Amino acid sequence: MSHYQYKCIDESILLPFLKKYVFSVLHRSIPYGVPANYLTLVSIIVIWSCFLYLIGIGTPDDTDTIIVIFAISIYVIFDHFDGLQAKKTGTGSPLGEILDHYSDVFNGSIILYLFFRIFQIELGWIFYVVIWANLVAFTMTYLEQCIRKELYFGKVGSLEGVFLILIILSSLITPQGNFFWLKDKFFDIPPHIFLVIGLILGVIFTVAGSIIRLHQIPKSFIHYFITGSVICFICYNYEISWPISFWVINAYSADLILKSMKSNLLDAEIPKPDLIVYMLFLFLIFSHFFEYDIQIGFIVYGLAITSKLLWGICKIFYKLRTYWVWWNMQ
Secondary structure, eight states, rough: OOOOOOOOOEEESSSSHIIIIIIIITTTSSOOSSSSSHHHHHHHHHHHHHHHHHTTOOOOOHHHHHHHHHHHHHHHHHHHHHEEEEEEHTTOOOHHHHHHHHHHHHHHHHHEEEEEEEOOSSSSHHHHHHHHHHHHHHHHHHHHHHSSSSSESSSSSSHHHHHHHHHHHHHHHHHHHHHHTTTTTTTBOOOOHHHHHHHHHHHHHHHHHHHHHHHHHHHHHHHHHHHHHHHHHHHHHHTTOOHHHHHHHHHHHHHHHHHHHHOOOOOOOOEEEEEEEEHHHHHHHHHHTTTHHHHHHHHHHHHHHHHHHHHHHHHHHHHHHHGGSSSOOO
């Protein structure tokens, strides 16, 4: 592994303001001894706890909306605390980078799920499109990083998207906001459809920007995009339950993203999309000749790709174990 150096160009329009007046101010209360990775773990635990909580309830009410707003806010704050703490203590490392950025892949999908639940939008094809579009943007970003050895965040990215979600969720608490977002329509089109269109346009700009900087479309991305789109279509067309679809779509994308991060941080081989997925496709083809539950194939694939991910994560963490800090010493 070559000498580690975090290279990132962040042109976020919100970050400078939030960093100066929110993140840096609140970060002063964090003791010097607390390792940056602990702060990352706090953000992960909070957002996953909210995810599991919302799965277990029926129709969300105003209290649930407040809980979601609080959880996302804590996530955003601590997600930026870790970088400030690592810089303050001089403990930035490839282990911290992969823990921070890789967890954001799953956390981003969870935030979108929370948004859909609070808005009481059916977890159908629109949900799959939104989740998939978000993962496409993440994947292209980290594929670009492993090729150019530099991470790039545009002017309008995930931070701006999450901040917008917080504003919209906060407006739901008021009667006017609740009516506007949940009951009002524009030309018989619910307002959330325009948000979905905005997200897709954002993904297009993100992918296009990466292609322009790379002067090429990576073959891995083409392979990934086509195969992943087929997975999403199958999930919708065969009416696979949303938890299984959510699991498989995220795991398939997480595989290539992990490989991309490994390629960048550990000088590993150029990443390629998962190939086990073609066994799932064969399973679906045979389902036309033999009668069996198609969801079984998705569950088996989900278990296979998840096991593969966990094994890959364990190997990376073992190799980078010397970077783990139990406590910062003055």
